[in-house]
Amino acid sequence: MLCAMIVDDEKAICDGLTENMPWAQMGIGRVIRFYSAKEAIESKAVPDILISDICMPRMTGIDLAEKMLEKNPECKVIFISAYSDKEYYRSAISLHAMGYIEKPINQAEAIEVISGAAALCQRQKHLISQQKGMEQYQVEQFCRDAANGHFRREWLEDPFIAGFAARHRWFMAVQVMVRPGLLKPGGAQRLCHTTSEQFRRFFAQCLAIVKEKDVLLLILADSPPKSEAALRDSMRLAIDSMAQRDELFFAAGAPVASVESLPSSCASAAETSRLLFYRGYGGAVFFEESRRPYLSEFRLDESFLEEVPCLIRENREDEYMLKLQKSLRTACECVNCPPEAIKKEYSKLLRVLSETGAAIFHRQDYETYYMWKTIEQAGTLLRLKDYLLTVSGELFHEHRKFSRYGSTVYAVVQELNRQLSNPDFSIRMLAQTLHFRDTYLSSLFKSKTGTTINRYLMGLRMEEARRLLRNTELSISQVAIRSGYRDVDYFTRCFKKHTGVLPSAFRGGQKR
Numbered sequence: 372m373l374c375a376m377i378v379d380d381e382k383a384i385c386d387g388l389t390e391n392m393p394w395a396q397m398g399i400g401r402v403i404r405f406y407s408a409k410e411a412i413e414s415k416a417v418p419d420i421l422i423s424d425i426c427m428p429r430m431t432g433i434d435l436a437e438k439m440l441e442k443n444p445e446c447k448v449i450f451i452s453a454y455s456d457k458e459y460y461r462s463a464i465s466l467h468a469m470g471y472i473e474k475p476i477n478q479a480e481a482i483e484v485i486s487g488a489a490a491l492c493q494r495q496k497h498l499i500s501q502q503k504g505m506e507q508y509q510v511e512q513f514c515r516d517a518a519n520g521h522f523r524r525e526w527l528e529d530p531f532i533a534g535f536a537a538r539h540r541w542f543m544a545v546q547v548m549v550r551p552g553l554l555k556p557g558g559a560q561r562l563c564h565t566t567s568e569q570f571r572r573f574f575a576q577c578l579a580i581v582k583e584k585d586v587l588l589l590i591l592a593d594s595p596p597k598s599e600a601a602l603r604d605s606m607r608l609a610i611d612s613m614a615q616r617d618e619l620f621f622a623a624g625a626p627v628a629s630v631e632s633l634p635s636s637c638a639s640a641a642e643t644s645r646l647l648f649y650r651g652y653g654g655a656v657f658f659e660e661s662r663r664p665y666l667s668e669f670r671l672d673e674s675f676l677e678e679v680p681c682l683i684r685e686n687r688e689d690e691y692m693l694k695l696q697k698s699l700r701t702a703c704e705c706v707n708c709p710p711e712a713i714k715k716e717y718s719k720l721l722r723v724l725s726e727t728g729a730a731i732f733h734r735q736d737y738e739t740y741y742m743w744k745t746i747e748q749a750g751t752l753l754r755l756k757d758y759l760l761t762v763s764g765e766l767f768h769e770h771r772k773f774s775r776y777g778s779t780v781y782a783v784v785q786e787l788n789r790q791l792s793n794p795d796f797s798i799r800m801l802a803q804t805l806h807f808r809d810t811y812l813s814s815l816f817k818s819k820t821g822t823t824i825n826r827y828l829m830g831l832r833m834e835e836a837r838r839l840l841r842n843t844e845l846s847i848s849q850v851a852i853r854s855g856y857r858d859v860d861y862f863t864r865c866f867k868k869h870t871g872v873l874p875s876a877f878r879g880g881q882k883r
Contacts (some may be wrong), residue, residue, distance in 0.1 A: 380407055398493055418489050425451070453473065472487065518544075521678070522633065539593060546587070547586065573608050610654075618652055619653070620655075651702055667707035717746060724762060783801065783812065
């Protein structure tokens with residue numbers, strides 16, 4: 372809908388026009404009024420149609436129209452006046468005024484003039500929209516061709532691309548990697564628009580498209596060419612101005628001097644993007660950095676892997692963590708080594724940890740698979756590092772905790788983990804498996820841990836339920852069964868009593 376502005380120092384005329392015209396029928400959805408040209412200017416409003424008295428104190432309607440046309444060259448101007456001064460008429464003609472309404476105002480004549488202006492506005496907006504749509508389509512095809520390594524000479528015949536090429540002497544492709552899961556439906560296009568707007572504050576031009584899922588492509592341009600220091604400063608300022616910068620990774624390609632060379636800049640940006648795994652989200656890497664002589668092969672020290680079981684059994688956690696951190700620092704310098712090779716090496720460590728800490732990793736058959744998948748899906752070395760440190764820390768913590776309680780209680784905990792999803796499991800079954808009296812086991816467990824076997828088992832089951840709700844799309848009833856509950860209603864009551872919220876609410880809160 373259009374916006375109309377009415378300005379007249381005669382309040383009765385201004386109010387009468389505002390309140391008594393069929394604005395909606397004319398396609399005008401918003402009408403604002405002012406009793407002086409000064410108020411209209413100070414409001415900073417930009418109307419589609421200006422209806423103004425010509426002769427007003429301090430600033431005439433002619434002066435006001437000139438100001439409004441500076442803000443919006445497509446604004447349609449209609450003058451109101453009781454005067455027939457030829458100078459006013461000549462000024463109105465020079466401003467290409469749409470019409471002239473004489474006082475006293477005849478409503479039918481006013482409707483005819485305003486309706487004509489509104490219809491012209493609508494036609495122009497439609498044409499501009501079509502033009503912008505075509506322009507955006509051309510931009511997208513141009514950028515996609517460059518990303519695929521092609522440049523067609525026909526592009527220089529397109530008015531927009533030809534102007535883009537002629538105005539600038541420096542071009543650079545930037546591939547933007549988005550953290551998976553960040554974008555909601557339609558979010559990629561919104562992020563594309565926001566990123567383009569932010570970068571235009573620091574570069575003469577920025578074309579942006581969604582290259583593929585979770586990947587944007589920017590084409591930056593400037594004239595004259597930027598020095599390396601100026602380029603880095605501009606990139607830093609543009610990235611720092613973005614609200615979601617910690618969820619993005621910017622891989623800059625090599626700058627080029629012409630649009631014909633943009634495919635090579637796009638190729639170098641794609642090559643630079645592989646450093647995401649090593650650098651993580653929240654920063655930018657330039658093409659030159661990807662060409663440094665990094666290590667191309669990574670191997671975990673076999674002696675370290677052999678020593679891990681001993682380090683855990685003897686609770687030498689500090690020594691273990693120092694050696695793990697050292698290996699991760701080495702991995703950071705192996706950017707010429709494929710990420711899959713590094714993940715494969717750390718899968719060896721996970722296998723040793725799994726075998727050493729069966730009480731943690733073998734609660735269920737699928738648990739080990741889940742651990743492997745977490746390493747396989749780690750998008751950055753930082754994510755892999757955090758996961759390995761967490762798993763290792765938990766293993767040392769559990770081993771330390773239960774080694775204090777003795778082998779019997781440790782065996783109880785192992786069995787509880789193995790029987791986690793068995794709804795028929797009981798203390799009697801536990802006692803038969805471990806060859807103890809149930810009363811003895813219950814008494815020993817409580818004296819060592821401060822809680823009963825049933826309460827400890829419920830804690831394990833609730834922990835498992837929380838993990839499944841966080842990390843899987845299983846239904847509530849499936850989560851209940853895998854957590855050892857045959858009755859989903861009873862599971863729901865237990866979960867709420869244990870956590871304070873229903874399972875569905877817990878899952879919803881985790882997703883937010």
